[in-house]
Amino acid sequence: MVMKYLQRLGKSLMLPVAVLPAAAILMGIGYWIDPVGWGAESPVAAFLIKAGGSIIDNIPILFAVGVALGMSKERDGSAALSGLVAFLVTTTLLSTATVAMFLGIKVDAVDPAFGKIGNAFVGILSGIIASLCYNRFHNVKLPDALAFFSGKRLVPIMTAVSMILISVILFFVWPPVYGALVAFGEAIAKLGAVGAGLYGLFNRLLIPTGLHHALNSVFWFDVAGINDIGNFWSGKGVKGITGMYQAGFFPVMMFGLPAAALAMYHTAKTEKKKQAASLLLAAAFAAFFTGVTEPIEFAFMFLAPALYVVHALLTGVSLFIAATFHWTAGFGFSAGFVDFFLSSRLPLANQPYMLLLQGLVFAVIYYFLFRYLIVKFNLKTPGREDDDEVGEIVNAPGKDRFATMAKIIYEGLGGDANVVAIDNCVTRLRVEVKDMRKVDQQKIKSTGISGIKEVGPTSIQVIVGTNVQFVADEITKLRK
Template identity: 35%
Template structure:
């Protein structure tokens, strides 16, 4: 049962990527729109102050804010598609239909039972407008709950077909038929249950807020500690997109969640200091500064004969972490050889968020330096106090460097550049990966590899062989940095080959779930594996 729960959580965490990863794009475009409406910037750069540019900025930011007010639908579709085993496009279409049925069913029931409040007095009533329809304010949780239920029904009934006159009612049509009574009953049931749940969520949010910096520290620490399990998304997502991360009225509309409030506020010209809720999205210090200090410490403690190799490995990894916020290649380089360093990294990540809060800094950089520039600099120093973010970052760069260097030398941890020549504690650079791609796996799996494989086929063949072969691989998916698979026999997985021959910076085997960390090139790796296996990819 424990393994089934863990497997389900990991799969759910992966499905969350579909809606979560699209939202920062909306945020960046909102920030760009704000460039043309920000009063401070227009005073500094007068040629931007013209009706065409300001009108464009107003339209761009104003139109994209609508995404934040429809997160329920976005998460419903994204999770349904992510959890669907087959016919993903049909699952997405069905989820839109089910969502519309739900909100209208709830609205009608609330009206019949006399529970609808005056539409002009929604603030604090627990009700809201969703796509122009007044229902209980379930926020992003509505999309998550419906997405999971829809995917379960879809996976069970999507292949059912009928004969003769009933043929048109098979497949996805039958899924929708089954969902109608389920969704209507859910709408009625949640009309009674959700006010209680909402009260509990509000109480939890209040407890966390009352916990102050301790709650913030715990949040930041857990968000890093869960990296090995792939479940860290389940920690920060509720704070970014639900009432746990705060509730604020911006421009006459109510927004829930730190990221939503931030995007909504930066779309408003001439705002003051951003809301305190933004602190829940201040997770970038360890990515942009801390881990760079850790990399420098690993380089300075490397053996003299390994300095060149360590430099070639660490510089690309540090650059990726700083620019794009992709930290796993660095974290996996010391996570297993020196777990104490990973715990220290998690603790420092939590402390960095507390430090930003203590200095009242409202700048964020969740995905590295590019995000930091686009989100904060256009708003001006007075709004985000972004120079304080850089000063705190430099402080943590020094702390990471000093503590990592001391502990590596004190306990002789075999981090990059300190391993024995027979060991393979290695983080692969882009150069290493390209070199590995150019080799073939003919000696490993002569019976299944084409006599003249392409470089992509070669790396895919090596990966498949290291995972126990085609017959051992049940499913292949990926998230932002990891190849995620389920296998029949986890004992057949060769972690050394995956690291040494394919450029993986980390391998996690949990029951029948396997995660192989490839960084930003994971999508290309996934595609080559799918092609090698001859399996269609719907993700």
Template identity: 30%
Template sequence: MKEKLINGLQKFAQAMFVPVLILPIAGLLIAFGNLFTNAGLLELFPVLDNPITTGFGTILSSALVSILNNLGLIFAVGITIGLSDKKRAEAGFTSLLAYIVFIYAMNAFLELSGLLVDPEALQGTGQSMVLGVQILDMGVFLGIILGVITALIHNRFADTEFDNAFQIYGGSRFVFIILIPITVTLAIIMSYIWPVIQEGINSLGGFINQSGNIGLMLYGMLERLLIPTGLHHLVYTPFLYTSLGGVQEVGGQVFEGARNIYFAEMADPNVQVLSKTVIWDARGISKIFGLIGACLAMYHTAKPEKKAKARAILIPAAFTSFIAGVTEPIEFSFMFIAPILFVLHSVLSGLSMVILNLLNVRAIGPNGFLDFLIYNVPLGFEKTRWPFYILVGILWLGCRNPKF
């Protein structure tokens, strides 16, 4: 029994590589495209500010961002293919059909139940648009569930054939027939279960807000830890756009939410130092520095015969995280293969935000290094103390390497 479980987990880990190995490619090209559309770089290099180069960058980034916006579908198909023992192409196609059935079934049930929110105001509601269909935001968790279910049913029934008039219903068609009621039922069940999970995450917001640095550490940890479920949006969104992230008067107007506050403070020349609420958007510390340390550690610990392959995966993943703050390529590389490391990464991310807060660093750092420079350098040292952000990041990079 134990050996069977271990073999199953190993097979699942190998199946994860099917979708995961696509992400570094997408992330690298997104970062490359952003170089041609970044406002700060266009000011430094005016020659790039023309319709051809900016158009190229916009098209390239938009095209590849679609990969990150549809990770649920990609994981559903990829995991199904990876776990299938036979007829893998048909298995992947069946998982695509199951995914489509699921999202439309959930949308229909939510609409019949009167649970669909205004599609123009989805931010922070726990719902999102998936392939143009409004459903609960389950992130890649949905893809993983459907991928595993589809593969299990495919392996069991893909060879089932019928005679005479029923012949067309055999093989992968029979698998799909079995999947239809399972998928529809799952969509209805998750419509009840997932909001409870989302509500639990939302209720943590008040606790985090009232818990000082302990709450801040929990905030930074959950913001990373919940990425595969899509629930991480429910962690940071209330702090960025509601009173949970602070209330501040700037220029005679009252602003709520960390991001709204620091945007107003950036534009007000009378503000000498950004308010402490900016710490809720210092999430980029692990994206810019932390994951580079993780990549270096994984490369150093790779077996000699695997180093070339590891280098090909890790270099573009680290570059993408550093430049653009796109972390999925590297985080998804070890999330399911080494879950303990992913938990450690999440804890260290929260701890790094606490250190920034203790040092009164007021730098804006939600994403990658390019955004960090553009936000903070023009504001100056006194207003942000941004060099300390970099110093903490470098120290944190060195800390990540041996721990990983």
């Protein structure tokens, strides 16, 4: 149950994280126009940089709203509003000035932890509390005299009350927690390039569980004082150092994984090469251009887990190398070509084009290592499955393709009689079923999806790829 809840949390975080490309585009163009003055020498650049900063600087608020919306049962607007209310209550009550007033001391004497209360952790916590309040109170009916505050109107009120109590707890708990987070971040930071490499390794190893979001928040956002993404894009940091927890992903996502996809295609069975190519080509392009790697990773993650461990190790090595030579670039969404292009002219970008050279080397390593391991150990990567594992791929022309896929997938899940709830993240359908035995995985696989993962006795994920939203929309139409 805990793992399932954390996976839902990770999925909910994808909504606010998806907003970051807007900030990346705005700030990237602004810095491209004025890479030296950071907007001081160009009104247009200043406008774009400040517009992008309005998103980057408010990531905790986006998390509060996004998590509240994503974790609530009906994804209702009152849940999102409650997430904002929760965050405002906590950050106001525990602000440095307010704490100083409570304690009757000077602002300078307040624990520095309270100066960082408006962080991603508190944003996520606010969203969780708001979603719990929504799920508990959105159907509550009060006496007639208070009927106006019944139902969804009651949710923000109860959220505010709940966060007052949470704030009292945080008043005592947050300083030591913050201290521990800072100590952890500083311990990794002191390891320099080795720390960056370890982070890259565990980032990939945690992808199957969805817990990588928690790890990312420590290094990418201002939870433990590192704030690698925010500082890199705002120009607040040390050139060649800030961005070290981002740069090493570019060689892997833009070059390594597409090369791995090529190796998987070349080692596919002759009669299944066309089928494998349709999956791997689109996945490779998504990884290179946008940095979205789940379509490739889930294509072999469960078919050949040992190969995925090799991929995680190579990711760690990539971050280690980039950090060792102080090659830095950053991303607002993921380490694809778009973010590389936009970040390469940022003030803190340091020899970013060396990452492309590193990427070419990693492409060679990924291709030949993956090809060798696949053939040597007969790993069941896409196109190498046993003949009875995957049926004939179902295709349909044009826009009817997603409707056809949706119909077959939904039937394979057991239809209305078996499907309890269905949702989607960036690449996966997340489904709750009554009876896993009624799920026909072979039928679902016949649509050409990347893979299937059972995450619990009644929970299953169907890895569709970046077109998952269109399939999910079609399934919604089918549900009664």
